[in-house]
Amino acid sequence: MENKQIDKPFAITLDVGSSLANKTGSWRTFRPVYLQRIPPCNNQCPAGENIQGWLFHAESGNYREAWKTLTADNPMPGVMGRVCYHTCESACNRGQLDSAVGINSVERFLGDEALKQNWQFDKPVKESGKKVLVVGAGPSGLSAAYHLRRMGHQVTIQEAGPVAGGMMRFGIPKYRLPREVLDGEIQRIVNLGVDLKLNSKVKDIQETMKAGGYDAVFLAVGAHIGKRTDIPACEGSRILDAAAVLRSMEGEDKPMLGRRVAIYGGGNTAMDVARTAKRLGAEEVVVIYRRTRDKMPAHDFEVEEALQEGVLMKWLSTIKGMESGVITVEKVALEEDGALSPTGEFETLEADSLILALGQDVELSLLENVPGMEIKNGVVHVNQHMMTGAPGIFAGGDMVPSDRTVTVAIGHGKKAARHIDAWLNGGEYVKPAKHEVATFDKLNTWYYTDAPKTVRPMLDIIRRQSTFEEVQGGLDENNALFEARRCLSCGNCFECDNCYGVCPDNAVIKLGPGKKFEFNYDYCKGCGICVEECPCGAIKMVPEQI
Amino acid sequence: MSYEPIKFYQTGTFTIGNRLLAPEQRTGQADMGRTNSLNSGHRACQGCGEALGARYAIDAVMRATGNQMIACNATGCLEVFSTPYPETSWQIPWIHSLFGNAAAVATGVAAAMKVKGKKDVRVIAQGGDGGTTDIGFGCLSGMFERNDDVLYICYDNQAYMNTGVQRSSATPPAARTATTMPVGPEPGNAWGQGKNVPQIAMAHGIPYVATATVADLHDLEAKVKRAMEFRGARYIHIFVPCPLGWGAASHDTIRLARLAKETGLFPVYSAEYGEVVSVSKIRQKQPVEDYLRPQRRFAHLFGKNPNVEVIARFQEMADRNIRKFGLLDDNK
Ligand SMILES: Cc1cc2nc3c(=O)[nH]c(=O)nc-3n(C[C@H](O)[C@H](O)[C@H](O)COP(=O)(O)OP(=O)(O)OC[C@H]3O[C@@H](n4cnc5c(N)ncnc54)[C@H](O)[C@@H]3O)c2cc1C
Ligand SMILES: Cc1ncc(C[n+]2csc(CCOP(=O)(O)OP(=O)(O)O)c2C)c(N)n1
Ligand code: SF4
Ligand code: SF4
Ligand SMILES: [Mg+2]
Numbered sequence: 069m070e071n072k073q074i075d076k077p078f079a080i081t082l083d084v085g086s087s088l089a090n091k092t093g094s095w096r097t098f099r100p101v102y103l104q105r106i107p108p109c110n111n112q113c114p115a116g117e118n119i120q121g122w123l124f125h126a127e128s129g130n131y132r133e134a135w136k137t138l139t140a141d142n143p144m145p146g147v148m149g150r151v152c153y154h155t156c157e158s159a160c161n162r163g164q165l166d167s168a169v170g171i172n173s174v175e176r177f178l179g180d181e182a183l184k185q186n187w188q189f190d191k192p193v194k195e196s197g198k199k200v201l202v203v204g205a206g207p208s209g210l211s212a213a214y215h216l217r218r219m220g221h222q223v224t225i226q227e228a229g230p231v232a233g234g235m236m237r238f239g240i241p242k243y244r245l246p247r248e249v250l251d252g253e254i255q256r257i258v259n260l261g262v263d264l265k266l267n268s269k270v271k272d273i274q275e276t277m278k279a280g281g282y283d284a285v286f287l288a289v290g291a292h293i294g295k296r297t298d299i300p301a302c303e304g305s306r307i308l309d310a311a312a313v314l315r316s317m318e319g320e321d322k323p324m325l326g327r328r329v330a331i332y333g334g335g336n337t338a339m340d341v342a343r344t345a346k347r348l349g350a351e352e353v354v355v356i357y358r359r360t361r362d363k364m365p366a367h368d369f370e371v372e373e374a375l376q377e378g379v380l381m382k383w384l385s386t387i388k389g390m391e392s393g394v395i396t397v398e399k400v401a402l403e404e405d406g407a408l409s410p411t412g413e414f415e416t417l418e419a420d421s422l423i424l425a426l427g428q429d430v431e432l433s434l435l436e437n438v439p440g441m442e443i444k445n446g447v448v449h450v451n452q453h454m455m456t457g458a459p460g461i462f463a464g465g466d467m468v469p470s471d472r473t474v475t476v477a478i479g480h481g482k483k484a485a486r487h488i489d490a491w492l493n494g495g496e497y498v499k500p501a502k503h504e505v506a507t508f509d510k511l512n513t514w515y516y517t518d519a520p521k522t523v524r525p526m527l528d529i530i531r532r533q534s535t536f537e538e539v540q541g542g543l544d545e546n547n548a549l550f551e552a553r554r555c556l557s558c559g560n561c562f563e564c565d566n567c568y569g570v571c572p573d574n575a576v577i578k579l580g581p582g583k584k585f586e587f588n589y590d591y592c593k594g595c596g597i598c599v600e601e602c603p604c605g606a607i608k609m610v611p612e613q614i
Numbered sequence: 615m616s617y618e619p620i621k622f623y624q625t626g627t628f629t630i631g632n633r634l635l636a637p638e639q640r641t642g643q644a645d646m647g648r649t650n651s652l653n654s655g656h657r658a659c660q661g662c663g664e665a666l667g668a669r670y671a672i673d674a675v676m677r678a679t680g681n682q683m684i685a686c687n688a689t690g691c692l693e694v695f696s697t698p699y700p701e702t703s704w705q706i707p708w709i710h711s712l713f714g715n716a717a718a719v720a721t722g723v724a725a726a727m728k729v730k731g732k733k734d735v736r737v738i739a740q741g742g743d744g745g746t747t748d749i750g751f752g753c754l755s756g757m758f759e760r761n762d763d764v765l766y767i768c769y770d771n772q773a774y775m776n777t778g779v780q781r782s783s784a785t786p787p788a789a790r791t792a793t794t795m796p797v798g799p800e801p802g803n804a805w806g807q808g809k810n811v812p813q814i815a816m817a818h819g820i821p822y823v824a825t826a827t828v829a830d831l832h833d834l835e836a837k838v839k840r841a842m843e844f845r846g847a848r849y850i851h852i853f854v855p856c857p858l859g860w861g862a863a864s865h866d867t868i869r870l871a872r873l874a875k876e877t878g879l880f881p882v883y884s885a886e887y888g889e890v891v892s893v894s895k896i897r898q899k900q901p902v903e904d905y906l907r908p909q910r911r912f913a914h915l916f917g918k919n920p921n922v923e924v925i926a927r928f929q930e931m932a933d934r935n936i937r938k939f940g941l942l943d944d945n946k
Contacts, residue, residue, distance in 0.1 A: 082699070082700035083700065084700055084701075084702060085700055085701045085702075086653060086655070086701065086702065086703075087653055087654070087655030087656050087657075087696070087701045087702060087703040088653060088654060088655045089655065089701060090655035090656075090657065090701060091655070092654070092655060092656075092657070095660065127624070127634060128633065128634060514628070514872065514898070515625045515628045515629050516623075516624055516625055516628075517621055517622070517623055517624070517625060517626040517628065519621075519623045519624075550623065553622075553623035553624050553634065554623050554624065555624060556624065557624065562624070562633065563631065563632075563633040564625055564629035564630065564631055564632050564633070565629060565630040565631025565632070565640065565641075565643070565644040566629050566630050566631075568630065568631070568643070568644065569629075569630030569631070569641065569643040569644060569831060570630065570666065570868055571666075572658060572661065572662050572663070572665040572666040572669070572867075573654050573656070573658075573665070574650050574652075574653065574654045574669070575654060578644075578646050580646065581633065588654070590654075591654035591655060593659075593660040593661075593864075594660060594864075595660035595661030595662075595857075595864035595865055595867070596661070596863075596864060596865030597661055597864070597865050597867055597868055599865060600865040600866065600868065600869060601868050601869075603625060603629065
């Protein structure tokens with residue numbers, strides 16, 4: 069050391085060292101941390117899909133992985149991509165930039181791709197030895213069966229009808245959901261080793277449980293009894309209920325509705341029967357509804373598509389009676405406070421049949437005498453674990469209080485499966501703590517290139533009025549890839565390398581493809597540029613504990 | 615544009631990398647094996663635009679030359695924060711002499727390389743706006759005029775930051791600095807044209823002149839690469855926000871650089887032999903207020919009684935640039 073100093077040039081006393089010796093991390097008062105915020109789409113999805121997660125794989129063209137990620141939550145993407153009302157898209161942050169990501173259309177593409185390639189689910193790794201009964205093979209029952217089976221339980225579904233699917237088959241018309249898709253996705257669930265018993269209605273749940281030696285049961289019997297209203301009708305008036313009409317569409321004999329068909333109600337079911345009647349050859353189809361168009365419970369796109377197909381609408385009207393092919397309608401007035409009042413103004417219209425689409429009730433006879441079972445307003449009460457008042461009996465879908473959609477039903481099935489699994493293991497399912505939501509203000513949208521939404525092709529109008537061919541087309545591979553890549557990846561790193569690039573102190577370590585990044589807190593000064601420039605809001609600043 | 619932007623969703627070439635792009639379509643900074651010419655542990659302030667710009671530019675030179683380069687540095691923050699004796703952050707051959715003579719030193723190094731027959735070793739000079747537009751300007755103009763084989767890079771943070779934020783001939787009008795206080799009838803720096811060195815460099819007719827910002831890395835790297843394809847005098851002027859001197863939040867460094875470009879206040883273009891050959895178009899036009907307001911050096915223009923006349927003069931300045939360089943797409 070002494071000698072070396074003497075060897076140095078004039079005025080130089082130390083070796084040249086690297087600035088790495090200077091740990092500038094000590095300057096910091098805030099530190100950046102990587103996090104995963106929950107994207108608004110995921111947050112919204114009633115089936116709890118990891119939408120951003122599966123889009124991430126679709127973005128790189130890895131559709132198989134995308135499908136796997138998707139089906140970890142929802143086993144029916146082909147069905148979803150057609151009938152789901154996709155509230156995720158209303159929540160999508162991209163909607164605030166140009167237009168929402170076509171999540172639903174990519175989902176459909178993945179579902180169709182899986183059917184085309186015959187992808188199957190992974191079998192459970194081990195058997196639990198527990199037996200679970202699922203009552204009803206509608207979306208809720210199928211979803212619960214799928215999840216329970218993947219957890220290793222032995223699952224039996226008892227279904228009253230001759231085929232599985234519930235309202236997906238006996239309600240939703242073919243032109244919106246082709247049966248090959250439905251059949252394919254149900255079969256795939258059955259292939260997991262689910263025992264599906266058709267034509268075996270459960271009449272007394274306690275008895276069936278005992279007889280089968282089941283450890284737990286999930287009820288998902290739906291709501292099938294058409295609501296009636298007191299319409300004075302004389303002999304010869306043909307009054308039908310919508311659920312029954314749609315159900316008979318699945319049988320050999322198609323319903324006879326006549327040339328002029330009136331439908332009473334303003335929900336999605338009303339739209340479905342109206343459009344079905346058109347396709348069966350009715351010349352004049354009129355939907356009669358008490359309130360105005362904006363008050364209709366039917367989704368706007370369904371009303372729009374029905375109008376396009378020539379369905380007529382009569383708003384602010386109630387039906388007073390029907391006599392030998394003539395319906396008497398009273399005009400009602402909408403008061404300022406939203407209440408309806410009769411006007412005393414009547415008119416008549418001719419109709420060969422009147423179809424009531426006023427909603428459905430649940431048939432609950434199988435639950436008679438079950439101790440603890442609580443039934444309010446015609447639906448079964450469940451706690452936050454989806455369990456009824458009777459221990460070990462869980463329920464979901466249309467028979468419990470909630471929105472009645474396929475997606476909600478599927479979500480209930482998943483949620484119930486988790487709670488049933490925990491219950492069978494003598495524990496309680498604890499939901500992982502929810503991350504904060506990746507709201508629009510968390511994004512730096514500068515980085516996203518402008519890319520308008522891809523529009524799905526629609527069947528031409530002539531064929532829509534006369535055939536049951538599917539109305540809405542799907543995306544091809546190119547479109548689907550483009551659409552997936554419109555995703556902003558809200559709240560979740562998508563490896564754009566911005567943080568790695570923009571740090572003036574090289575304090576971001578790139579771990580390699582798929583492995584993301586890490587901070588080097590020895591040198592991070594806490595400037596926060598990475599947080600500001602991360603496009604998707606996957607980093608945040610937190611105060612240092614000083 | 616100096617490079618072909620890729621409309622490749624979701625971010626195309628706007629981000630540093632992008633896993634959906636082929637590696638050669640990403641920037642050099644996305645590379646795990648990048649040089650990090652300016653290493654960690656340097657003493658630049660939090661969020662320093664100059665430190666960032668220097669790593670961007672010098673790493674790009676290293677790539678373009680296959681690591682055969684020497685950098686000559688003027689006095690200024692970049693030199694002081696990187697090399698406090700006995701440490702250095704530079705992982706390249708690097709020499710410092712004085713505040714005003716970086717161009718001349720580089721000329722000398724280039725001559726030495728020529729004498730030694732080392733044609734592959736390329737020479738860079740770099741300095742702040744003070745070292746470039748003021749005290750080093752004579753040496754720089756000489757280097758241009760002799761067409762010496764040097765790439766000179768100016769990191770423009772619009773004042774003498776190293777010595778405590780004194781004005782330079784690159785300080786914008788109305789800006790508060792230690793020597794241009796916001797007092798009197800014309801608060802802040804005086805209104806004038808400043809000294810536009812990129813334009814003056816172009817007037818020398820040298821092979822290559824370009825402007826860039828730390829907000830568009832693809833553009834910056836493409837310009838460095840292009841510059842290294844020429845022999846002779848070349849000049850790149852990089853806009854680098856200074857959180858300390860501008861009174862801006864440290865996390866806003868890139869945002870401010872982006873706003874300078876998107877308002878039109880800092881036109882981004884390149885020129886070969888005195889002729890403009892590329893212009894970076896404004897993508898989302900912003901009013902000048904959005905750029906001025908987050909900076910405390912312009913705070914006296916806002917507050918209860920905003921100085922609308924001065925703000926309007928800034929807007930005129932931006933609009934003039936937009937007209938002069940054609941910064942807006944015709945269809946916008
Ligand atoms: C016409 C119509 C169109 C619709 N369109 C859409 C749409 O586009 N999108 C959407 O999201 N939702 C739609 N819905 C709503 C959606 O279909 C339902 O919310 C959903 O199917 C409910 O699922 P579930 O599993 O609870 O019940 P269901 O689908 O009704 O299935 C219940 C099953 O249980 C069986 N079952 C009943 N009782 C017993 C018993 N005692 N023993 C054994 N099995 C029994 C039934 O046969 C049936 O198969 C529509 C509904 C209708 C009526
Ligand atoms: C001849 C001479 N005069 C003054 C100084 C003091 N000095 C050192 S750096 C500097 C200002 C540097 O400003 P600039 O070139 O803009 O670089 P910045 O620090 O802003 O990056 C001054 C005035 C000096 N080193 N030499
Ligand atoms: S942009 Fe992507 S992650 Fe964000 S809400 Fe839309 S689909 Fe979800
Ligand atoms: S900046 Fe890019 S790479 Fe870094 S965390 Fe955000 S998304 Fe991931
Ligand atoms: Mg300066």
